Amino acid sequence: MSQSSVITACPLDCYDACNVVATPTSLKGVSDSHTHGYLCPHLNHFNNYEFIQAPRLNGKEISMDEALRVLQERIAKASTPSQILHYRGSGNFGLMQEVSDHFFASHGATLTEGSLCDGAGEAGILEGRGSNKLYSYDEIAKSEVIIVWGRNIHTTSSHLLPLLKDKTIIVIDPVKTKIAEMAEHYIQIKPKGDLYLALLLSRFAIINGLEDEAYLEAFASSYDDFYELTQSVRIKAILDSIDVTLGDIGKILDLIKNKKTMILTGVGIQKVRNGDEVIQAIDGFATIMGFHAKEGCGVNFLGSSKTGIVMPFKQKSSAKAVSKVNAEFGRFEVTFIQGANPLNQMPDTNRVEASLEQCPFVVYFGLYENETSQVADLVIPAKSFLQKDDIRTSYGHNQLQEMPKLFDSEAGISEYALTSYLCNAFDIDLESELSLLEHFQSFGEDNGEVCMVKGRQERPYDKGFDTDDGEYLFLEEYSSDTVDEAGLFLITPKSETSLNSQFKRDDKVYLNTSHGYSAGERLSLSSNNGSVELEVAIDERLRDDCVLVYSGTAGVNRLTDSTMSYVGKSAAYQEHKVKVKKC
Numbered sequence: 282m283s284q285s286s287v288i289t290a291c292p293l294d295c296y297d298a299c300n301v302v303a304t305p306t307s308l309k310g311v312s313d314s315h316t317h318g319y320l321c322p323h324l325n326h327f328n329n330y331e332f333i334q335a336p337r338l339n340g341k342e343i344s345m346d347e348a349l350r351v352l353q354e355r356i357a358k359a360s361t362p363s364q365i366l367h368y369r370g371s372g373n374f375g376l377m378q379e380v381s382d383h384f385f386a387s388h389g390a391t392l393t394e395g396s397l398c399d400g401a402g403e404a405g406i407l408e409g410r411g412s413n414k415l416y417s418y419d420e421i422a423k424s425e426v427i428i429v430w431g432r433n434i435h436t437t438s439s440h441l442l443p444l445l446k447d448k449t450i451i452v453i454d455p456v457k458t459k460i461a462e463m464a465e466h467y468i469q470i471k472p473k474g475d476l477y478l479a480l481l482l483s484r485f486a487i488i489n490g491l492e493d494e495a496y497l498e499a500f501a502s503s504y505d506d507f508y509e510l511t512q513s514v515r516i517k518a519i520l521d522s523i524d525v526t527l528g529d530i531g532k533i534l535d536l537i538k539n540k541k542t543m544i545l546t547g548v549g550i551q552k553v554r555n556g557d558e559v560i561q562a563i564d565g566f567a568t569i570m571g572f573h574a575k576e577g578c579g580v581n582f583l584g585s586s587k588t589g590i591v592m593p594f595k596q597k598s599s600a601k602a603v604s605k606v607n608a609e610f611g612r613f614e615v616t617f618i619q620g621a622n623p624l625n626q627m628p629d630t631n632r633v634e635a636s637l638e639q640c641p642f643v644v645y646f647g648l649y650e651n652e653t654s655q656v657a658d659l660v661i662p663a664k665s666f667l668q669k670d671d672i673r674t675s676y677g678h679n680q681l682q683e684m685p686k687l688f689d690s691e692a693g694i695s696e697y698a699l700t701s702y703l704c705n706a707f708d709i710d711l712e713s714e715l716s717l718l719e720h721f722q723s724f725g726e727d728n729g730e731v732c733m734v735k736g737r738q739e740r741p742y743d744k745g746f747d748t749d750d751g752e753y754l755f756l757e758e759y760s761s762d763t764v765d766e767a768g769l770f771l772i773t774p775k776s777e778t779s780l781n782s783q784f785k786r787d788d789k790v791y792l793n794t795s796h797g798y799s800a801g802e803r804l805s806l807s808s809n810n811g812s813v814e815l816e817v818a819i820d821e822r823l824r825d826d827c828v829l830v831y832s833g834t835a836g837v838n839r840l841t842d843s844t845m846s847y848v849g850k851s852a853a854y855q856e857h858k859v860k861v862k863k864c
Contacts, residue, residue, distance in 0.1 A: 296677030362389030370621025375671030400851030401556025411747030415584020423577030432547030474523025493571025541577030611639025768858030
């Protein structure tokens with residue numbers, strides 16, 4: 282059965298969660314939606330990428346029935362259920378993707394916790410506010426000044442661009458991005474300098490009488506202690522070390538004075554061990570200014586996509602969860618990898634490679650071939666978002682979007698169908714697919730234009746915070762980690778042509794001409810953890826002390842180690858430096 286078209290939503294893991302008009306052969310944007318009829322390059326070329334068509338066992342193609350039987354047998358043969366690891370990624374952001382957790386948690390398997398993306402930053406938001414609620418596109422539209430802090434809008438949030446028209450833009454980023462070229466003021470900050478800049482902005486805001494005293498007394502009365510903390514920063518020494526001037530700080534404060542200001546933060550600034558402190562310091566500056574109470578103001582990080590949603594699936598217990606950052610696959614008898622590519626995306630590829638080799642049976646369940654599918658013992662193809670029913674929420678806006686099935690396909694199996702098979706095989710209760718979809722639909726309400734998640738506020742913190750006493754909790758101390766000065770900072774942002782390890786991946790190392798290399802040369806990049814060879818591409822937008830390799834580039838995580846953030850159990854990809862030399 283097929284339909285001519287459906288209104289659906291993009292499943293990809295990004296801020297925008299586009300509304301889409303889908304036919305079996307084409308995808309188009311919805312003109313009257315927040316995406317203004319425009320789709321990103323990934324979705325525009327979605328049908329050009331070949332999906333895995335058939336299951337295989339040890340490299341030999343098999344039927345889906347046989348694949349499911351083999352999976353059932355291997356799970357049943359495990360010495361204990363805890364010897365089975367379920368490692369699930371977030372390549373598809375549909376809520377039904379988590380149904381597989383229900384089987385593995387119910388069976389007693391080991392699941393994962395932590396994050397390869399935003400866990401440290403979310404921890405900082407939670408510490409200060411008590412919850413991680415997002416600021417809507419409508420609030421961004423009302424702003425007069427936008428501070429883009431470590432976020433490449435053209436790549437990760439392109440649908441925000443129309444909202445930035447005629448606004449004053451300030452950019453803080455080690456890379457002179459396209460949005461930086463449009464900025465009224467741009468600070469090409471040294472990597473790992475964001476925490477200190479945020480503390481100094483708070484300090485000088487109070488010195489200049491810019492703080493919102495009435496708001497602070499009502500909702501953040503410990504600000505005097507925070508001000509004292511900011512005084513521990515040695516101004517001249519720190520400014521010199523992070524390549525920021527007093528003039529830069531004065532310019533920012535002058536541009537935002539008495540203006541509706543929204544801070545858009547990216548994930549790169551929190552990909553360090555103290556990433557929670559970085560975001561909490563920026564959020565603390567916004568609180569000093571009273572931004573959380575004012576229309577068109579706030580701090581926009583990645584909001585929790587599940588705020589207001591009750592998940593109906595059984596969840597992992599802390600006793601049976603391992604870190605998503607440094608999971609030891611070799612400890613388990615069976616590893617079931619769903620919608621993830623740990624051989625590319627996890628830090629410390631050398632360790633991950635050895636660990637996967639030590640696991641007796643590795644299962645890969647996903648859409649595309651990648652490094653992990655190539656080494657898996659059993660490969661099970663998934664269905665695309667057009668071939669199954671789902672519902673999604675977003676960490677960029679408050680819509681609840683239905684994703685109805687457009688057409689059937691003989692290839693692949695949905696997450697629900699696979700989970701249903703396993704639940705039947707192991708006598709585990711599972712609600713019907715329809716009842717689960719209806720459960721998610723019950724959290725939506727029509728506002729006359731689109732379906733929104735019930736209860737979400739446009740201004741979520743204007744009447745206080747979700748802490749025990751309703752007040753903002755400022756950063757009370759901060760780490761003063763030092764970085765070995767030998768080598769160059771490694772920056773690993775998102776690419777315009779790929780999403781992590783999906784789609785058209787890059788294969789180069791970018792640096793400016795100050796290092797004396799030419800485009801096309803082969804360089805060896807090395808760290809204390811490993812090395813990789815890449816071709817040079819010149820990018821004069823970079824600082825002299827930085828190299829850039831896009832996330833998803835084959836081998837880039839041979840340079841990173843399994844260091845986690847102090848809080849949030851998040852990967853700290855940008856904690857160390859690398860050295861470069863000609864091959």
